[in-house]
Amino acid sequence: MEDFIKMLKGVKPDIDFEHETALVDDGLLESLDIISIISEISEVYGVWIPSDEIIPDNFNSAEAMYELVQDLKEE
Amino acid sequence: MRKDSVLAYIKEYAKTQPDTLAVCELRKTVTYEQYFTNIRKMAAVLMAAGIQKEEHVILKCTQNINYLTIFTALQYMGALPIPVEKATMPERMTEIGAQVEAKTLISDAEAEGMRFFSAKDLEKQMADAEPAECELPKAESRSMILFTTGTTGRSKGVVVKHINDVAVAENVIGGTHMRPHNVEIIPMPLNHAYGLRRYQSDMVNGGTVCLMDGMVFVGTLWKLMEKYQASSMALSPASLGMIFKLSGDRLAEYESRLDYIQIGSAPLVEADKQHLLSLMQNTRLYNFYGASEAGCSCILDFNSADDKPGCIGRPTVNSVIRFTDENGNTVKPEDVSEENPALLSWGGDIVMEGYYNDPEMTKETLEDGYVRTKDLAYLDAEGRCILVGRMDDIINYGGSKISPAEVEDCARGYTGITDCAYSAKPDPITGEVPVMLVIPGEEYEEKALMDYLSARLESYKLPKQVYEVGVLPKTFKGTILRKEVRKMLDQF
Numbered sequence: 174m175e176d177f178i179k180m181l182k183g184v185k186p187d188i189d190f191e192h193e194t195a196l197v198d199d200g201l202l203e204s205l206d207i208i209s210i211i212s213e214i215s216e217v218y219g220v221w222i223p224s225d226e227i228i229p230d231n232f233n234s235a236e237a238m239y240e241l242v243q244d245l246k247e248e
Numbered sequence: 249m250r251k252d253s254v255l256a257y258i259k260e261y262a263k264t265q266p267d268t269l270a271v272c273e274l275r276k277t278v279t280y281e282q283y284f285t286n287i288r289k290m291a292a293v294l295m296a297a298g299i300q301k302e303e304h305v306i307l308k309c310t311q312n313i314n315y316l317t318i319f320t321a322l323q324y325m326g327a328l329p330i331p332v333e334k335a336t337m338p339e340r341m342t343e344i345g346a347q348v349e350a351k352t353l354i355s356d357a358e359a360e361g362m363r364f365f366s367a368k369d370l371e372k373q374m375a376d377a378e379p380a381e382c383e384l385p386k387a388e389s390r391s392m393i394l395f396t397t398g399t400t401g402r403s404k405g406v407v408v409k410h411i412n413d414v415a416v417a418e419n420v421i422g423g424t425h426m427r428p429h430n431v432e433i434i435p436m437p438l439n440h441a442y443g444l445r446r447y448q449s450d451m452v453n454g455g456t457v458c459l460m461d462g463m464v465f466v467g468t469l470w471k472l473m474e475k476y477q478a479s480s481m482a483l484s485p486a487s488l489g490m491i492f493k494l495s496g497d498r499l500a501e502y503e504s505r506l507d508y509i510q511i512g513s514a515p516l517v518e519a520d521k522q523h524l525l526s527l528m529q530n531t532r533l534y535n536f537y538g539a540s541e542a543g544c545s546c547i548l549d550f551n552s553a554d555d556k557p558g559c560i561g562r563p564t565v566n567s568v569i570r571f572t573d574e575n576g577n578t579v580k581p582e583d584v585s586e587e588n589p590a591l592l593s594w595g596g597d598i599v600m601e602g603y604y605n606d607p608e609m610t611k612e613t614l615e616d617g618y619v620r621t622k623d624l625a626y627l628d629a630e631g632r633c634i635l636v637g638r639m640d641d642i643i644n645y646g647g648s649k650i651s652p653a654e655v656e657d658c659a660r661g662y663t664g665i666t667d668c669a670y671s672a673k674p675d676p677i678t679g680e681v682p683v684m685l686v687i688p689g690e691e692y693e694e695k696a697l698m699d700y701l702s703a704r705l706e707s708y709k710l711p712k713q714v715y716e717v718g719v720l721p722k723t724f725k726g727t728i729l730r731k732e733v734r735k736m737l738d739q740f
Contacts, residue, residue, distance in 0.1 A: 197465075200334065203707065204462050204463075204464040204490075208493075211494070224467055224470065224494050224495035225467045225470055225471075227465055227494055228465050228467035229465050231467075232465075
């Protein structure tokens, strides 16, 4: 999870990914940030997020994103 | 018979089709009966809060049912909503408020100079309110002020009348051959003309609107398609590009279900256009030409024989086309041709009242009830309007229009640069992406410049790259040569 947060901070350094739980709902992540995160996840973890999973709930917190990536890796 | 306002249609449908879904989010819906009741309740809340008839109210767009309820409730009680983008910073809210003489802000955060109401708090109060009884607005009364980008370095407030809303809605309904009970997915921002007018057209038609907040969460699109059995969509080229990037060719699975897709707010990249045509062979694919000042004036089905280079389609039902020369003199249609194009003007009930508090710009744009454009065009033998060229420098970033002069004027306030030029580079997703050239001063730091701009401008106007140069191409009068600036960008 630590490495995952480091990766997220590489995309958006000013966000407190350790504690924020409304990254999308509060407008902290913009559209292009989401695209960058999806690309980073693909590059670093080798998983492409299926379009059905690209929904606000899955990106509202670092934890939600991390869980999604773990689920996809297991498939 | 045409009604005076979009509100009048919502009220009518609340009686005649009360259980039809009016507006939907993924997890929340309102029928027409519920929607109109909520509008009346919200109007009561707003009046109890002290908002007056004819008062100007800045309303931050939250792209949801509550936002549309507040927006329409303001109209119902006779106040004037001025919608602003969700990313608008408080300092910019204050500027806009001063420009349109707004005393009230409805948003999620306060801004100096205006009293503040929280949109979420208003929604909570609405639950227990008694519905207000107000007279419906008249056709010639003001509906809203929409902000559009000007070429003079300042955003312009377009004063829209209720008759404009209905006339533009009829343009969209007629132009798309919209079926009764159409269900349309709208991810486009509801503070700009494109998104708002698509919503209004569905309300006038008695159909259903499904809201999305942009297209990056493309999973929401597929869930909305399944849940509400959508029959149409209103997209921008950027959102279409996002669908292709994140979902591949999945759109083709819905070809038989989708009556039409309309694409607007920016030109469609040719590769994406051809790809869409290959996927959706039996779906009508529309491009509207228009402006906040005179909406949806021309329509093209680019999945038809009408599609040819430069063609923007045929004038819509409530649009009156006129050609002028550079001096504003009318040119007879028979004298306009491919060899001799003229400047387009648009008339009819779609034409705005004018620009708020800007008689000079209004006089420059409105003449005898026609909106003048800087587009050169002609009508071909089949009555299709063909654009020859656009005399404009506006940057179109994924549908958001940006005036270079506005950003440059702002940036020159940062003491670390001696001069700057704002321009754009081509981008495969958004069409073009804004960048800036700066002549750095002794104390220049890129981060300091970006911090300075971030505090004063909406985020979409911020340059995505900043390049340092020694000199900027200008005329002897000091005007930036924008074509030369674009050529300079090739080296980066």
